[in-house]
Amino acid sequence: MLDSPLADSELNPDLLTAAYDYRLPPERIAQTPVEPRDQARMLVVRRNSHEHRRFCDLPDVLQPGDLLVLNDTKVIPARLFGTRLPRDRDPQASSPPSQGIPAATAQGKVEVLLLEPVQAGIRECIWRVLVKPGKRVKVGDRIQFWDPQGSVLPYRLEAIVQAMDASTGGRILQFEWVGEAVFETVLEQVGRIPLPPYIQSDQVRPQDYQTVWARQPGSVAAPTAGLHFTEALLDQLAQAGIPTAYITLNIGLGTFRPVEVERVTEHRLHSEWLKVPVETVEAIQATQARGGRVIAVGTTVARSLETAAKTGSLQPWQGNSDLFIYPGYIWRVVQGLITNFHLPRSSLMMLVASLIGRQRLLDLYQEALAQEYRFYSFGDGMLILPQADK
Template sequence: MLPNEMDSETLTSPVNALNGPTHSNTGGDRTLSGYDYHLPEDRIAQNPVTPRDSSRLLVVDSPTSHQHRRFRDLPELLEPGDLLVLNNTRVMPARLYGYKSTGTPVEVLLLEEQENNQWLGLVKPGRRLKPGALIQFTAPDTLKGEPLSNSTLRARVLATDEATGGRILQFEAAPGTSVRELLESYGQVPLPPYITQSVASPDQYQTVYAEESGSAAAPTAGLHFTEELLDRLEAKGIKRAFVTLHVGVGTFRPVEVEDVTRHQMHEEWVQVPPETVEKIRETKARGNRVIAVGTTGVRSLEGAAVSGELQPFCGKTDLFIYPGYQWRVVDGLITNFHLPKSSLLMLVSALVGRDRLLDLYQEAIAQEYRFYSFGDAMIILPAAKTGV
């Protein structure tokens, strides 16, 4: 795979304090091979369903039981006063195509904006893009094989980023023009590499509440929501609040070590605003539940709960959650089905148990659920949470 200002309470340093949660030694829970499963290729969803909330929903409602429902049934599964926390990141048109001066085609996936028009990006072919190389980008409607000599978007490779294997790119932009503005003309919304036959429009890979641009991939659990469903949830008294986590290599980077405790998550930018913290505190105080929408929502909230107490936060997190994690904020989770051996699978296992989750995945496969980004969803209700 080429795979905002806050008030004075905001934490501004990286989440170094997040090493606090302890993890129990539970044998297979700590081994990469313990998170493997076989998925038939035809179970990988290539296109989203229409309407969005007609997707299937595997409801995990107790330590031993589950139901098969539709996502539109969500208001029946939650209680008035519960709080949904959604990630309002917006996917950038982050995939760029261009050429070296030699005519060699180049593909770039931008991950993170830095200073002075510098960006971190994954590049292909990486071996041919050494420091000093100049890339000239073409617009999506340009005939492939014909680089534009008068292209207005160019970048030079400054350095290799050791943490990601990507490159630091220095973009050349006219004074007063931002690279983000140029991405609207030159970039494409990137789909994951396992989606190879999609006819989805770019808007179908955005949540209906996407607002803060900066993500290299969609927070896919949120793709099932429609405006109508959000209205129905609100009418029942189910509250909502927002966080922002810009999805990057930390979310989709594969785990490559057999001892998963040695896996190092790459940092991703997070914002948990004061109003969201206040809504969560109010929800807990009246005895209702906090339901995170997506693993990015989980990492945002748990990452901001420094020393066990949730605080407003704006910064980066490298929090890695796997079985044995001591939960601080999240009571339940809405999530899609994840790749084998992924950090996302480990996070969900921490909530419901690895053996139970893999059994549920086998049930979903047998029932012909659709998997991954454009696939169906699962909700783990608080009564099914490990240790409850």
């Protein structure tokens, strides 16, 4: 949902998608995280200046009494591999051999990426998914899934294609399996953590794409601003009088897709489920009462808090949100932001620009490139301090 007082105008570059473009050399795309994570570089943005630090310096840069709000979502192993089964197959037939995918099924290989649940059940559940190759997967097809080593699982996980999904270009799949395991347990055995397509390294471990505080399964992408934190850094922040609070937003792929329309105001953000609990609302209210500052760790946190304050005051909130923030937005809760360096023409860049101005954001990106910062999910990031606008 759009939420900006600015009128759409060809004369206002802030509302033109092309105005959020920049050139990124491929070598600046981080392929693996820095070790330890808190050694990643941090561009600290103040009102009239900026400086180059590292995330381990965060306790010294923030003030006692500030509050960091984190997204505790956990990335699920949403990438599945399988084969399309013949339509005349006997459903009672035994599974293929346990070692390796039979050569006869090689032409029917299918890759599935879970997006969001449509319906959950004890023995079956329905998900909205993307499939590859999409043209070969038709309504009524049945898919059998394999573990990452190519073996058939004891759960005999299968899915039938129920419908096409016009909103994503994907499919609606109904999953079925045998045994007493819940679907989340089955996924842990058969699925892989999905990584963004720009990460090509084979050195990435599943835990590299999770925050250290991840605990609520449901996302297909990580809240990457949180990947800079370590347990040691969280302890140091607490000792410095900088507490933390949590929201949950289950991240879908729509957040990261480039904006393809010419005018920003014509873009529609895909909705995502989020929860802002009462404990977090109380922590924010206590922070504001003592004069502290509310710092969102990531754009997902920023969108969640602003969604929960759309009535004018922050309230506990749970449900789907398609709040799209771009220059001209009136911020209600968030004062500062920790964020990564994002893809060109993305809604994430537009959100950050609404805090500090589009031109200053582009200038900072050029500074980061000149200083050889690492970009995207495993890259470096920036801390935008309160009142660092334009």
